[in-house]
Amino acid sequence: MxxxxxxxxxxxxxxxxxxxxxxxxxxxxxxxxxxxxxxxxxxxxxxxxxxxxxxxxxxxxxxxxxxxxxxxxxxxxxxxGKNDELYPNDVVTRAKINAALHFDSGVLFARLRFYLEPILYYGSTETPQDRIDYLHKAYQLLNDTITSDYIVGNKLTLADLSCVASIASIHAIFPIDKTKYPKLMAWVERLSELPYYKAINQEGAEELAALYHVKLQENRQKAK
CATH class of the missing domain: 3.40.30.10 (Glutaredoxin)
Known part of the structure; x- marks a missing residue:
């Protein structure tokens, strides 16, 4: 097959x-x-x-x-899916998961993309402070959202698997301050214990961060 x-x-x-x-x-x-x-x-x-x-x-x-x-x-x-654990089949839980997926799309990944895209693709030499501030505001929003072990309740769901990919990528460039965002950092550490996390997510986030630093330096050299 x-x-x-x-x-x-x-x-x-x-x-x-x-x-x-x-x-x-x-x-x-x-x-x-x-x-x-x-x-x-x-x-x-x-x-x-x-x-x-x-x-x-x-x-x-x-x-x-x-x-x-x-x-x-x-x-x-x-x-x-062999069961509905990652996307439970009840309207309230699904609404919460869907909200987290939209949060990832509209806030986490969108803010990361708007920060990185000019540098990776258009030769920008700037790292605008307001866009960095918005990334930290995204940390705060998710930190305030997490009230249990995971984003929606006490079990892993699609909400976690979606948001952690964006958060890990931001974290690789702008490390999460554990004292400011303790619930967020604890959640990232919890997700990082998944047996497939390092190879799939952490290494990719680090690769993106490395590319960002290389492209930023290249852009600045060309602008001289």
Whole structure:
């Protein structure tokens, strides 16, 4: 039987969230690497699958194409989950998980993207303080949201697997101050104990941070 194909990049937080969810679900993926810096996502063959030219994207065994990490992980757990633990089938819990997924999309990843994109793709030499402040505000918002071991209750859900990919990436560039955000840091440490966390998420976050520092230095050298 063919595997689900995942088009992704290790440095992509949304891509890593899909890999984390797949691991939690016991789904084996066939990884198709996309080099964002080289513009693989803008090539015609990719645009035919996703006109929005974003990753991650999956092609299921029956040819179904799904893009946007939050849509993908809900699709995977709904279709392939052996149970509903990661996305419990009650309206209140799902509403809370959905809120966290939107928070990741609209706040965590969005703020990280708006900070990094000018440096990674457009030669910017600036690290605007207001955008850094907004990343720290995102830390505060999530810290204040966490009232249990996990984002929604005391069990791992899609909310954690999605948000931690973005948070780990921000943390790799702007380390979380444990004294200011103790609940957030405790949650990250708890997630980092997952057996697949280091290889899938931590290494990818560190790779993104390293690329950021290299590109920033290159941009500044070119601007001299």
């Amino acid at each position: 063919s595997k689900i194909v995942l088009y992704t990049a290790k440095l992509s937080p949304p891509g890593r969230s899909v890999e984390l969810a797949a691991k939690a679900l016991g789904i084996e993926l066939e990884i198709h690497p996309i080099n964002l810096i080289a513009g693989d996502h803008l090539k015609s063959e990719f645009l035919k699958m996703n006109p929005q030219h974003t990753i991650p994207l999956i092609v299921d065994q029956d040819g179904t194409i799904v893009y946007d990490s939050h849509a993908i992980i809900i699709y995977l757990v709904t279709k392939y």
